[in-house]
Amino acid sequence: MSDSNPAQDAWLAAMELLRAEDTLSDSQAAFVRMAHPLATADDIFMVTVGSDFVKNWIEEHVSAQMAEKLSAILARSIRIVISVDPSINETNLSSSPSEPAPARQNATPVDQAAEVPGHQTPETPHAVPTAPAQGENPGSASGEPARHGGREGEESTSWDGSSQWSSGSEATSYVDLIAARGHLDRGYQQQAAPAQSSQRFRYGNSSTGNATVEAARDASAAASYTRTTPEEADDPTFAARSHKAGLNPKYTFDNFVIGDSNRFPTATSLAVAESPGTSYNPLFLYSDSGMGKTHLMHAIGNYALALYPEINVRYVSAEEFTNAFINAVRDARQSEFKDFFRNVDILLIDDIQFIGGRESTVEEFFHTFNALTNQNKQIVITSDVAPNLLNGFGERMLSRFNSGVVASIDRPNLETRVAILEKKSHADGINVPRDVQEYIATNMTTNVREMEGALRRVTAYADLSKQPVSLSLAEMVLKDLISDPESVEIQPSVIMAHTANYFRVTIEDLTSSDRSRLPTTARQIAMYLCREMTDLSLPKIGAIFGGRDHTTVMHAYRKIDKQMAERQTTYNQVSELSVRIKQDATGNGS
Numbered sequence: 338m339s340d341s342n343p344a345q346d347a348w349l350a351a352m353e354l355l356r357a358e359d360t361l362s363d364s365q366a367a368f369v370r371m372a373h374p375l376a377t378a379d380d381i382f383m384v385t386v387g388s389d390f391v392k393n394w395i396e397e398h399v400s401a402q403m404a405e406k407l408s409a410i411l412a413r414s415i416r417i418v419i420s421v422d423p424s425i426n427e428t429n430l431s432s433s434p435s436e437p438a439p440a441r442q443n444a445t446p447v448d449q450a451a452e453v454p455g456h457q458t459p460e461t462p463h464a465v466p467t468a469p470a471q472g473e474n475p476g477s478a479s480g481e482p483a484r485h486g487g488r489e490g491e492e493s494t495s496w497d498g499s500s501q502w503s504s505g506s507e508a509t510s511y512v513d514l515i516a517a518r519g520h521l522d523r524g525y526q527q528q529a530a531p532a533q534s535s536q537r538f539r540y541g542n543s544s545t546g547n548a549t550v551e552a553a554r555d556a557s558a559a560a561s562y563t564r565t566t567p568e569e570a571d572d573p574t575f576a577a578r579s580h581k582a583g584l585n586p587k588y589t590f591d592n593f594v595i596g597d598s599n600r601f602p603t604a605t606s607l608a609v610a611e612s613p614g615t616s617y618n619p620l621f622l623y624s625d626s627g628m629g630k631t632h633l634m635h636a637i638g639n640y641a642l643a644l645y646p647e648i649n650v651r652y653v654s655a656e657e658f659t660n661a662f663i664n665a666v667r668d669a670r671q672s673e674f675k676d677f678f679r680n681v682d683i684l685l686i687d688d689i690q691f692i693g694g695r696e697s698t699v700e701e702f703f704h705t706f707n708a709l710t711n712q713n714k715q716i717v718i719t720s721d722v723a724p725n726l727l728n729g730f731g732e733r734m735l736s737r738f739n740s741g742v743v744a745s746i747d748r749p750n751l752e753t754r755v756a757i758l759e760k761k762s763h764a765d766g767i768n769v770p771r772d773v774q775e776y777i778a779t780n781m782t783t784n785v786r787e788m789e790g791a792l793r794r795v796t797a798y799a800d801l802s803k804q805p806v807s808l809s810l811a812e813m814v815l816k817d818l819i820s821d822p823e824s825v826e827i828q829p830s831v832i833m834a835h836t837a838n839y840f841r842v843t844i845e846d847l848t849s850s851d852r853s854r855l856p857t858t859a860r861q862i863a864m865y866l867c868r869e870m871t872d873l874s875l876p877k878i879g880a881i882f883g884g885r886d887h888t889t890v891m892h893a894y895r896k897i898d899k900q901m902a903e904r905q906t907t908y909n910q911v912s913e914l915s916v917r918i919k920q921d922a923t924g925n926g927s
Contacts, residue, residue, distance in 0.1 A: 344374035344382065351406035360402060368394055369403065372419070382407055385420045389611070389644075392419045579639055583652035583685075588635035594760055596753030599629060602744040606633045606717075610640035613648075613683050613715035617742040619706075623720045624746035627784035630719040633746075634685050637717055641683055651681045655691040659698045666697075679708045683715040690720050694729030703734050710737075749785065751912050754778035757785060758792055767796050772808045780819045782916050791815055827870045827922045829881050835918050836863040839910070848883035861893035862911060868894050870918065 352369045355361035361369070371391050372384040382404070386392050395403075400417050407415040579586040595603050605617050622630045638650045653661075658678075665674035678684065684705075692698045709716055720727060723745065724738035749757065755771075755778045762769040773795065781788040798814045799806045812819075837844050840859035847860045860882060867878045868890065875887035882890070900907040 342374065344377050344384075347377070347382075347407055347410050348372065348374040348384065348403075350410055351403050354406045354410075355399075355402055361399065365399060369399060371395075375420075377411065377415070380414050380416050382411075382415045382417050383420070384417065385422045387421070387423055389421055390607075392421050395419060575643065578642055578646075582638055582642060582650040584635050584638045584642070584650065586639055588632045589639050590636045592760065592764065593629065593632055593636055594749075594753060594756045596749050596756070598747040598749045598753060599633075602630075602633060602746050605742050605744050606637050607640070609683075609715060609717060610637045611644065613641060614713040618710065618713075619716040619718055619738065619741040621718045621720070621724055621738050621741065621743045622746065623723050623743070625748070625784070626721060627786040628746045628748065629785060630746055631687055634687055634717055634719055638683065638685055645682075648683065649681045650683045650685070651678065652685040652687070653678075654687045655689050658686060658702065659692050659695060662698050662701050675705070675708075678705050681709070681714060683717070684709055685717045687719050688721070689718050690722060690727055692729075693727055699730055699734060703737075706734075706737055716741075748782060751775075751778055751782075751909050751916070754782065754785075754788060758788065761789055761792060762796070765796070767806070769796065769806050770808070773806055773811045776808055776811055777815070779912065779916055780815075780920075782913070782920060791818060827918060829867050829871055829873060829878070831921055832866045832870060832914075832918055833863055833881075835914055835921065836866065839914055839917070848881075850883065861897050862907075862914065864890050864893040865897040865911065866914060866918065870915070 348369075352361065352366055356366055368391060372386050372395060375383040375385055377383065386395065396419060400419075404415050404417050407417070576586045590603070590607065593599075593603065602622050605620055606622075609617050609620050622633060624630050635652065638652050641648055641650055661674060661677075665671050686702075692702060706716060718738065724735050724743060727735060727738070730738075755774050758769065758774040758778055762774070769792065774792075777788060777791050777795070781791055795811045795814050796806060798804075799810060804810055833844050833847055836859050837847055840855060840862075842856050842859050846856040847863055849856065851857070864878055864882060867873060867881070868875070871878075873881075875890045879885040879887050879890045897907065897911065901911055902908075
């Protein structure tokens with residue numbers, strides 16, 4: 338298209354008019370910027386977006402207002418028509434039409450997800466499983482979603498008609514699908530034909546900016562399930578359908594906070610839910626306990642159920658899979674067992690490590706895995722370790738785990754932990770001051786569940802004692818959980834080990850003369866921390882770091898101290914490392 342695009346100019350002008358009237362929030366405007374105006378002819382204003390999620394959200398929340406402003410700008414009645422083209426680069430339109438963001442050529446979904454900026458804006462609308470009410474801020478949590486079957490521990494129907502129990506104890510990470518930028522940043526492009534049918538505009542690169550419009554159905558329109566509308570996703574039977582699938586409707590992408598630690602797993606999980614059995618199959622998620630992998634797994638299932646009402650989803654823990662298999666063998670009902678687990682469109686199996694070493698169960702899962710993948714059915718697996726570190730599975734099973742996408746969820750950084758606590762307190766309808774959130778997030782880093790437990794402990798004490806939530810109250814209530822770091826002696830070897838691990842360099846890199854950027858940054862931060870957290874003199878610190886002069890240590894200290902005041906990234910890095918080192922020294926780390 339030409340450098341000057343009248344349709345884009347009009348689109349941005351309409352958006353700015355709505356913002357000037359305070360009828361369009363920042364997060365809503367971010368969604369509007371995701372749309373790429375193509376052309377306008379007569380009463381039709383054509384735009385394209387990169388995903389059905391964005392299309393549905395714009396149609397539901399801002400299409401009418403934008404059409405009204407476009408009609409005023411163009412002096413004729415306007416009707417907005419939105420197409421979906423997953424191949425476009427989902428980047429916000431520049432506020433200056435002459436400076437569009439360049440699309441990265443040949444970028445895979447993995448590449449695009451990895452390029453997302455670290456900072457995320459809270460409160461992102463998401464259509465699954467329910468859409469916000471009219472007038473409600475997108476992404477806001479007015480209340481906690483319904484629990485699994487109404488309460489934790491409620492029965493759900495197992496493969497043999499008996500009762501199976503799901504406590505939902507793995508649920509963690511309360512975070513938004515972070516504003517418009519957070520969703521579009523996953524930049525996900527489908528590498529295979531999507532399972533659902535859709536209409537797209539195909540347009541040429543004409544100098545006049547006019548688009549040749551051709552409505553075309555995807556070749557995959559005959560798929561076994563079709564996409565639902567937002568209205569259908571909001572029907573009252575959704576919780577029952579989720580429960581029947583073994584899912585907890587409480588866990589969605591809506592209330593999952595995205596940060597640097599989980600952006601790639603979230604992007605791949607969204608792609609799997611929107612187009613199961615295509616690009617990312619199997620999807621293997623792994624992390625330490627309490628990092629949110631089970632939350633993501635339930636979110637995949639719930640989102641898929643909302644998009645495709647007739648899809649067959651089955652969530653099961655590895656322990657439940659094992660018990661069901663044992664019971665099937667005992668009762669000579671192996672055929673029913675196979676039908677139950679192999680006649681699904683998406684199989685979600687949690688904590689796969691628990692079946693390791695159980696030869697018969699592993700063998701049965703191997704055949705179940707093959708049966709599903711041969712039918713292009715989606716498999717999602719979670720574990721507490723990477724596939725190559727699993728014990729008791731055998732090479733052929735491990736090779737299948739590694740044949741799709743393997744994504745790790747790391748510990749959330751300080752910014753994300755604060756966002757998690759903020760989201761949790763908002764969902765519970767409790768006002769928790771920022772300094773209390775930061776206190777808990779700074780001192781509890783190893784497990785999101787434990788961090789949320791600390792928040793509940795503080796708020797419960799405040800409620801029972803009729804006191805406001807305050808920093809002094811939090812310090813008093815949590816004193817047995819959080820040790821006094823001043824009473825612990827920290828060794829420089831601990832600082833160096835944590836810094837090297839954090840920046841993915843070696844201790845030898847810290848003591849070497851390598852002056853490339855990453856080792857240099859890690860070395861200077863380690864020197865800064867040694868100066869702050871130990872009683873060592875500058876010459877002794879220099880000697881530890883490869884015999885450097887004390888002036889080098891002083892330069893590093895002053896540089897990092899200055900950067901912490903100027904750069905949020907450096908501040909977060911130093912804060913995160915300080916907490917990890919203190920927790921290691923006090924024995925509170927994992």
